[in-house]
Amino acid sequence: MSATWLPCGTYHESYAQDHAWWQTTFIKGKMILLFITVFIVIPAVADDYWLSVCNQIGYTILGALGVQLLIGYCGQITLGHAAFIAVGAYTSTLLILEFPWPQFMLNMGLAYPISILIAAVVAGIWSVLFGLPSAKVKGFYLILTTMAAQFITVDFILTQYVSQIGGRGQAFSLPPGTIKIGPWSIENDIQVYFMMLVLVVLCVAAMANLMRTRVGRAWVAIRDNDISAEVMGINVVLYKLLAFFVAGFIGGIAGAFWISNLAAISTEHFTWFLSLWLVGVILIGGVGSLHGAIFGSIFMVMVMEILQLAIMPLADTFPKLLMDFLFIKEAAFGLAICAFMIFEPNGLAYRWWQIKNYFNLWPFSY
Amino acid sequence: MELFWMTMTTGIMVGGIYALVALGWVLIYKCSGVLNLAMGEMTLIGAYVTLSFYSMGVPFLLALLFSLIIGFLLGILTERIFLDRLIGEPVLTVIMVTVGLSFFFKGCVELIWGTDTRVFDPPVFSIEPLHIGPLVIGKVYLWSFLAAIVLLVIFVAFFKYTRWGLAMQATADDEMAALSLGVSARFVYATAWAIAFMAAGVGGTLLGNINGLNISVSYLGLLVLPVVVLGGLNSVPGAIVGGIIIGLLQNFCGAYLDKYFPGGVKEIAPFAFMAVFLLFKPYGLWGWERIERV
Numbered sequence: 001m002s003a004t005w006l007p008c009g010t011y012h013e014s015y016a017q018d019h020a021w022w023q024t025t026f027i028k029g030k031m032i033l034l035f036i037t038v039f040i041v042i043p044a045v046a047d048d049y050w051l052s053v054c055n056q057i058g059y060t061i062l063g064a065l066g067v068q069l070l071i072g073y074c075g076q077i078t079l080g081h082a083a084f085i086a087v088g089a090y091t092s093t094l095l096i097l098e099f100p101w102p103q104f105m106l107n108m109g110l111a112y113p114i115s116i117l118i119a120a121v122v123a124g125i126w127s128v129l130f131g132l133p134s135a136k137v138k139g140f141y142l143i144l145t146t147m148a149a150q151f152i153t154v155d156f157i158l159t160q161y162v163s164q165i166g167g168r169g170q171a172f173s174l175p176p177g178t179i180k181i182g183p184w185s186i187e188n189d190i191q192v193y194f195m196m197l198v199l200v201v202l203c204v205a206a207m208a209n210l211m212r213t214r215v216g217r218a219w220v221a222i223r224d225n226d227i228s229a230e231v232m233g234i235n236v237v238l239y240k241l242l243a244f245f246v247a248g249f250i251g252g253i254a255g256a257f258w259i260s261n262l263a264a265i266s267t268e269h270f271t272w273f274l275s276l277w278l279v280g281v282i283l284i285g286g287v288g289s290l291h292g293a294i295f296g297s298i299f300m301v302m303v304m305e306i307l308q309l310a311i312m313p314l315a316d317t318f319p320k321l322l323m324d325f326l327f328i329k330e331a332a333f334g335l336a337i338c339a340f341m342i343f344e345p346n347g348l349a350y351r352w353w354q355i356k357n358y359f360n361l362w363p364f365s366y
Numbered sequence: 367m368e369l370f371w372m373t374m375t376t377g378i379m380v381g382g383i384y385a386l387v388a389l390g391w392v393l394i395y396k397c398s399g400v401l402n403l404a405m406g407e408m409t410l411i412g413a414y415v416t417l418s419f420y421s422m423g424v425p426f427l428l429a430l431l432f433s434l435i436i437g438f439l440l441g442i443l444t445e446r447i448f449l450d451r452l453i454g455e456p457v458l459t460v461i462m463v464t465v466g467l468s469f470f471f472k473g474c475v476e477l478i479w480g481t482d483t484r485v486f487d488p489p490v491f492s493i494e495p496l497h498i499g500p501l502v503i504g505k506v507y508l509w510s511f512l513a514a515i516v517l518l519v520i521f522v523a524f525f526k527y528t529r530w531g532l533a534m535q536a537t538a539d540d541e542m543a544a545l546s547l548g549v550s551a552r553f554v555y556a557t558a559w560a561i562a563f564m565a566a567g568v569g570g571t572l573l574g575n576i577n578g579l580n581i582s583v584s585y586l587g588l589l590v591l592p593v594v595v596l597g598g599l600n601s602v603p604g605a606i607v608g609g610i611i612i613g614l615l616q617n618f619c620g621a622y623l624d625k626y627f628p629g630g631v632k633e634i635a636p637f638a639f640m641a642v643f644l645l646f647k648p649y650g651l652w653g654w655e656r657i658e659r660v
Contacts, residue, residue: 331473
């Protein structure tokens, strides 16, 4: 997918214009409208249910960004991303609960922001650890090592050992008031929503800019052909590990953010299903594009919610349906992936690109 | 010492089942190059079909036969509907289709048969253990092992001596040459999926006899991955040896390491082993090494 074509009559007179993110007035207007919508309109009109759906979407976007970086930009297929999200979530939780914070830091609400940063770094390092085999193997074999990361981290280390810290049993719960950023304590859906928005905007902007630097281009070169990339003087191992670090970093942020929404943190939230779900999201959205991660997240979460809304009224007549919804969801997810892979392998982002070009070039699309 | 021998026999016997399922996986990979992550759900379907027939009063062997037939049909259908369109697509696409299939199958199995553990009732094999010298072996294990070995021999013989099997071998060896000699590649792919479905079904049935049948039997499908990595992705003898080694490894870890690392060592050990093994010998014991050029 190359860049979008500009409409007829758009000329650039300086490099700054050529490099600008928003190149035409129309795009500027569109983006401002988008920001107004997500920052003002949605919080104003949405009720708690739809806000929680939005939070779900934001969490999926944050998780999918890391997967998109690894699979879509660096070509390192991972099926164990939930492990790094879990590491982020657990690090942040444990820091908040167990670390002896000085009172003034608690008063200033610094504990949670600092724990997010540390969680991101820890998750990044953990991800590099399991990215090490990528120096030697690739393709299917790398998939297997990332799967091993998932089982070793979540099903073994976190479930058997980390969950025992502090003697709380299986799940950690955060007492209200502990999750606090500065003067604001994050308690209800709308506060989580704003925090999610800030994090998503920051992470997407960071990723988009990263892709325009030497690092991002090196990743793309490795994805397209790693031997050629090496010949051109790119340190393949270093950049692959860097990709794992950044992906783990964003995963850690996602995990640390999500604890603000979870009542109790347990390993059930970070199963292998989540890893596969995130890969499915970027495949449906479109591999190798940030739009893809966002569209995929919105599409998948919305489809599941709509499925639920459609099934709920039927539940009165067929009470069994309510119980079976989880299974229907699973089967629908599986079918959706198969259908997209077979009929729409370029994903939703490709369609979006086509539509944009159609209108930009209209009426003479040749 | 008794524990050692007990663990050893159990490991080998369970390993036989792993070998059978791994054989199905290797056949698919060898013939069509599809890396299949839906193996576990295929074992589930086969096992539940057998169970349904068995609880309707059909004798066990006949139930198994029906399940084989249904597995054969489902395998061909799956290949025709989903995998046939993906020939020549990138690895990730094909793998994710099999992941999608695994979710679809799993959802269907849960919808149809529920999530409760079900057992073969009345038990197919008597609980009375068998005494061979100092060894005590559960009859279930012994029969499962024997059944797995018999089926392995049948499948390998089919692969080696029949016309269809030879066509499959030719396609696996050099697809272009096989096509020009009049072998139908699509037929071969369908057969490979059918055989894999059948092998998985029998493996699932046997495992369901040992521990009772629920969704967690599909863990077998993940366990197949360490097995094939150990043996080499496209090696039939590798799958058999790898299956038995992983069975042994799993049971020994369960018996001896559980004291030091309480919890699921038994479930994790094959994967940890696989991750380390990949670092040193990524093409397995007998797999073909891929030489890559720009």
